Amino acid sequence: MAETRRRAGGAGRSAVLIPYGWLVLFFLLPFLIVLKISLSATAIAQPPYTPVFDPSAGLAALKEFLADLSFDNYAQLIADRLYLFSYLRSLEIAAVSTVILLVLGYPVAYGMARVARRWQGLLLVLVILPFWTSFLIRIYAWVTILQHDGLLNQALVALHIVDAPLTWLATDTAIYIGIVYSYFPFMVLPLYAALEKMDESLLEAAANLGCPRWKTFWLVTLPLSRPGIVAGVLLCFIPIVGEFVAPDLLGGSSRQMIGQTLWTEFFANRDWPAASGVAAVLLLLLVVPIVIYQHQQARELEGA
Amino acid sequence: MADEVEIRQETDRGGAKLGFAPWADPAARPLVRFDAVTKRFGETRAVDALSLDIFPGEFFALLGPSGCGKSTLLRLLAGFEAPSEGRVLLDGTAIDAVPPHRRPVNMMFQNYALFPHLTVEGNVAFGLKQEGRPRAEIAARVAEMLALVKLAPLARRKPHELSGGQRQRVALARSLVKRPRVLLLDEPLAALDKQLRGETQFELMELQARLGTTFVIVTHDQEEAMTVAHRMGVMDRGRIVQVGTPAEVYEQPNSRYVASFVGDVNLIEGRLAAVGPSGLLIDSTVGAKLATNQRVEADVGATVWVTLRPEKLRVATAPPAANENCVSGHVAEIAYLGNVSLYKVRLDNGFMMKAQLPNLTRVVERPIGTNERVWLSWTPDAGVVLTG
Numbered sequence: 114m115a116e117t118r119r120r121a122g123g124a125g126r127s128a129v130l131i132p133y134g135w136l137v138l139f140f141l142l143p144f145l146i147v148l149k150i151s152l153s154a155t156a157i158a159q160p161p162y163t164p165v166f167d168p169s170a171g172l173a174a175l176k177e178f179l180a181d182l183s184f185d186n187y188a189q190l191i192a193d194r195l196y197l198f199s200y201l202r203s204l205e206i207a208a209v210s211t212v213i214l215l216v217l218g219y220p221v222a223y224g225m226a227r228v229a230r231r232w233q234g235l236l237l238v239l240v241i242l243p244f245w246t247s248f249l250i251r252i253y254a255w256v257t258i259l260q261h262d263g264l265l266n267q268a269l270v271a272l273h274i275v276d277a278p279l280t281w282l283a284t285d286t287a288i289y290i291g292i293v294y295s296y297f298p299f300m301v302l303p304l305y306a307a308l309e310k311m312d313e314s315l316l317e318a319a320a321n322l323g324c325p326r327w328k329t330f331w332l333v334t335l336p337l338s339r340p341g342i343v344a345g346v347l348l349c350f351i352p353i354v355g356e357f358v359a360p361d362l363l364g365g366s367s368r369q370m371i372g373q374t375l376w377t378e379f380f381a382n383r384d385w386p387a388a389s390g391v392a393a394v395l396l397l398l399l400v401v402p403i404v405i406y407q408h409q410q411a412r413e414l415e416g417a
Numbered sequence: 418m419a420d421e422v423e424i425r426q427e428t429d430r431g432g433a434k435l436g437f438a439p440w441a442d443p444a445a446r447p448l449v450r451f452d453a454v455t456k457r458f459g460e461t462r463a464v465d466a467l468s469l470d471i472f473p474g475e476f477f478a479l480l481g482p483s484g485c486g487k488s489t490l491l492r493l494l495a496g497f498e499a500p501s502e503g504r505v506l507l508d509g510t511a512i513d514a515v516p517p518h519r520r521p522v523n524m525m526f527q528n529y530a531l532f533p534h535l536t537v538e539g540n541v542a543f544g545l546k547q548e549g550r551p552r553a554e555i556a557a558r559v560a561e562m563l564a565l566v567k568l569a570p571l572a573r574r575k576p577h578e579l580s581g582g583q584r585q586r587v588a589l590a591r592s593l594v595k596r597p598r599v600l601l602l603d604e605p606l607a608a609l610d611k612q613l614r615g616e617t618q619f620e621l622m623e624l625q626a627r628l629g630t631t632f633v634i635v636t637h638d639q640e641e642a643m644t645v646a647h648r649m650g651v652m653d654r655g656r657i658v659q660v661g662t663p664a665e666v667y668e669q670p671n672s673r674y675v676a677s678f679v680g681d682v683n684l685i686e687g688r689l690a691a692v693g694p695s696g697l698l699i700d701s702t703v704g705a706k707l708a709t710n711q712r713v714e715a716d717v718g719a720t721v722w723v724t725l726r727p728e729k730l731r732v733a734t735a736p737p738a739a740n741e742n743c744v745s746g747h748v749a750e751i752a753y754l755g756n757v758s759l760y761k762v763r764l765d766n767g768f769m770m771k772a773q774l775p776n777l778t779r780v781v782e783r784p785i786g787t788n789e790r791v792w793l794s795w796t797p798d799a800g801v802v803l804t805g
Contacts, residue, residue: 312528312530314526314528314530315530315532317495317497317517317524317526317530318524318526318530318531318532319518319532319543320496320497320516320517320518321495321517321518321522321523321524321592322518322523322543322544322547322591322595323518323519323544323547323548323595324518324543324547325516325518326518328547332543333532336534337532337533337534339534
């Protein structure tokens with residue numbers, strides 16, 4: 114690896130600048146702006162916070178600007194339990210959804226990896242197909258399916274499974290249905306990629322050494338698909354924590370996920386500094402699993 | 418090379434086992450029996466009405482080109498494939514209904530199929546853990562096996578941290594540690610370089626003699642089969658065309674296919690001219706009369722082939738006294754291989770013959786050069802007459 118990098122020389126080094134440049138431009142700079150706003154105070158002004166940094170005013174203005182920044186918003190985040198509950202609820206919904214996704218996605222990915230090659234392409238397209246429609250439209254479709262006289266209740270009543278229509282909308286069940294449906298491809302695709310490249314002679318070797326099929330799954334297949342599991346779990350868990358659309362359209366209004374809280378601060382309360390504080394903390398919360406993921410990826414690369 | 422093989426047969430295989438020939442003993446019970454086994458994949462017959470007995474303690478080689486069905490035969494025995502017709506018997510009992518994980522048969526896979534997430538130790542212990550053996554016993558047997566294949570210092574490594582030869586030995590240890598009734602080896606040395614392959618062949622033989630386990634090896638390398646095996650079965654399109662000791666198969670091939678697959682050979686076509694009390698006289702297409710002291714099931718006038726191994730020919734720069742079993746031509750090419758030199762001689766009618774001479778002395782300039790006229794001759798017992 115090191116040798117390859119050395120040989121790549123100047124051209125290689127400048128190619129590395131492209132992703133870093135992208136990250137600086139579209140991640141680091143916006144984050145620094147958000148961080149700055151989170152240290153400001155609300156103001157009835159345009160923009161709606163103070164102080165505003167004016168680079169043309171010189172060094173003295175900069176000092177004054179820095180002195181005006183405060184951690185009040187973060188203190189508020191801790192003092193008001195509303196935020197803590199929002200974070201916890203987000204983590205809970207993300208965790209439960211990710212477990213459901215893994216349990217549903219693994220058999221699907223496994224089946225896809227084991228069917229004849231000529232079917233695998235078609236199945237892949239079918240898994241990706243929902244992406245061809247807008248995410249928002251798909252969630253609205255679920256609203257019509259889950260509403261009181263919606264498709265689901267009609268079917269349940271027609272099949273005599275229930276006597277009267279059930280309440281689906283504005284429940285946690287609806288949130289889970291929407292989230293699991295939306296993130297399903299993000300779980301299945303990395304699992305499929307991991308399972309598809311597994312050498313089938315390993316399964317034969319396990320059988321040859323006296324291992325029954327069900328046990329081979331636990332001892333060989335599952336451990337070898339671990340990179341796919343880690344990738345799928347992180348690809349789902351991280352964005353679900355910040356999920357806004359599904360809980361807002363399908364869930365109830367009593368308990369908010371952090372994305373909804375953030376939206377309320379930003380648009381309803383017009384409290385940009387508080388909203389920025391919420392966002393900054395959310396980001397730090399998510400950086401932990403991202404770092405774990407990166408570490409895992411690096412180890413995989415070493416292994417290969 | 419035939420000489421080397423014969424010598425080894427008398428020494429290595431001899432010693433304690435000088436009389437080891439259960440296949441010749443009508444009272445011996447085979448350990449493995451393929452009873453008229455056919456395996457079809459769609460329209461193709463990978464194995465075609467094949468019957469074969471393999472005896473306890475035997476090192477048996479299945480030899481053939483790729484696609485001849487030799488690996489399928491191994492997989493039938495391991496239980497990865499079920500026969501379309503016929504039965505596979507182990508120790509006299511049909512095992513077709515026994516799933517692979519219950520068969521007392523272990524396999525060393527061609528790609529080794531080591532579990533990448535387990536250490537060397539973990540790989541070797543895998544099979545014993547499935548048997549539910551006590552921890553202490555597993556540890557002891559794994560350690561013993563790793564010592565046997567000289568891998569003890571690498572016990573904690575993962576497969577990707579090993580060289581090809583080391584991986585091969587892990588696979589061997591893993592398949593032997595359960596003390597199988599039969600060890601199946603699917604092209605076990607194909608991925609090794611030539612020198613390591615040679616060494617490993619002798620290690621395999623030693624191991625087999627020490628453990629007394631029945632080994633069945635699949636290989637496309639005739640030299641490998643002849644080196645390691647007590648007996649070999651030569652396969653062609655799903656059938657076994659000849660079974661015998663390496664010396665039998667080499668010196669007494671029963672068809673042109675076997676003669677040309679096992680070793681280097683000159684195949685001369687001819688017409689059976691006369692059958693005498695001491696042998697046959699054949700009119701050959703190379704212009705000479707060939708005399709052999711063999712008998713053959715054919716009528717006078719039938720087309721026959723005489724196979725002559727290159728090392729059985731004498732090369733001379735002057736015509737020999739007898740004019741039977743002698744052809745003449747010009748040296749077209751000389752391949753110097755160190756221990757021997759291979760001469761390609763173009764006969765006057767254009768037919769190419771190969772002759773091999775041992776390089777007994779250390780002389781850089783060989784006495785016979787290219788384009789020189791030479792006479793090739795052989796004794797009446799040198800050739801094998803074939804009708805098919």
